[in-house]
């Protein structure tokens with residue numbers, strides 16, 4: 001429509017701000033410093049993300065990534081519960097919320113609440129199954145989370161006990177809501193069967209999610225890998241886009257459902273959690289356009305095309321590559337890649353896995369050549385192999401970002417509690433400098 005086109009052109013024109021002005025007024029674009037590190041905006045006891053170190057002169061030195069939950073290194077945590085032969089997501093959720101590892105008894109009590117909470121109230125299941133329509137599960141999930149407000153008579157109670165109660169309830173309910181939303185979506189829009197299973201209290205959260213999707217047709221290894229993926233995605237400090245959203249919204253003293261729905265909107269974004277689905281689309285595009293997957297020169301030439309905005313979605317992005325903090329590596333990507341390699345072998349998908357590895361290897365070099373000059377050290381991030389792993393364990397693409405959401409609830413919840421209850425809490429309200437000149441009002445007949 002002509003009028004819309006005209007309006008859009010005017011909107012874009014009046015939105016544009018010269019990059020040079022950011023330097024002039026010393027404004028940190030994207031809240032990032034010139035050396036690519038983040039502007040310090042808060043303190044937290046929850047997660048710690050390490051991607052670089054500073055030398056004596058204050059220069060940023062790239063290092064292999066390390067991730068800590070409540071002070072514990074992620075690799076120690078995962079190796080710990082795996083060595084003892086149990087799933088870890090519930091234990092890690094407890095750790096993130098309580099700030100300490102649970103004893104056996106504490107974990108059993110926590111698990112018991114999850115089992116109760118995962119049984120959705122009838123009105124909620126009925127709404128999900130019969131009325132909730134949508135083509136995007138993240139959107140369906142956010143609408144459902146906002147709907148939970150009406151089912152919670154204590155929705156506006158911000159006492160620590162109630163915040164914890166709401167948090168555990170959301171951790172327990174997310175997988176069930178996502179499974180029902182998936183079947184509702186495919187029933188409405190893919191003309192496929194609606195399958196409704198009750199959650200099974202004898203299974204871990206990860207295994208139960210697989211059961212709700214696939215019935216008994218999943219293996220112990222698949223459940224173990226999904227559990228690991230949930231643990232690896234559970235928390236990432238206060239500055240990642242969705243957790244920061246949770247903190248910003250929570251700092252205004254609003255309800256849990258509003259802040260978690262806002263976080264979902266952020267995580268859905270293609271530069272954040274939504275990147276895991278974009279990686280699949282991008283890799284499909286590479287598979288179609290690169291004739292010889294083993295020819296590194298051909299793969300790299302295609303990556304250059306992506307950077308020049310000539311391929312895939314013309315965004316100029318290589319999805320699954322690069323990170324705001326990590327430089328040489330993302331430890332979650334390293335751990336997922338280990339699993340991806342073993343799964344690919346089992347599933348006879350080694351050629352595809354080798355192509356992923358080639359892209360992982362070649363993308364940084366392609367990026368450095370493309371950018372030249374001063375640029376950040378980049379590597380594959382957690383979203384690069386996660387979709388491939390989910391594909392190997394038979395999960396449909398539409399679920400990849402929702403699985404990230406299921407995993408991140410404990411992290412968001414812990415940050416919300418920290419934001420709302422800390423004695424140093426203050427509404428988050430930074431400043432924007434206006435760069436528009438003042439104007440004199442013009443009456444309608446003179447415009």
Ligand SMILES: CC(=O)SCCNC(=O)CCNC(=O)[C@H](O)C(C)(C)COP(=O)(O)OP(=O)(O)OC[C@H]1O[C@@H](n2cnc3c(N)ncnc32)[C@H](O)[C@@H]1OP(=O)(O)O
Nearest residue numbers: 271272273275316317318319320321322323324376381383
């Ligand atoms: C769970 C997660 O959220 S992990 C991240 C998932 N997202 C993706 O995989 C999407 C692809 N990656 C990216 O877009 C970026 O690397 C991000 C969003 C993750 C981090 O972005 P930033 O912190 O702004 O990037 P950073 O400061 O490190 O990079 C500087 C420049 O390199 C560009 N760049 C960084 N990564 C990429 C990439 N993968 N492809 C193309 N360009 C990139 C940035 O756009 C920026 O360009 P500019 O200077 O012209 O503005």
Ligand SMILES: O=C([O-])CC(=O)C(=O)O
Nearest residue numbers: 235236239240241324382
């Ligand atoms: O830290 C970030 O910017 C993004 C990220 O990896 C996450 O949230 O897991």
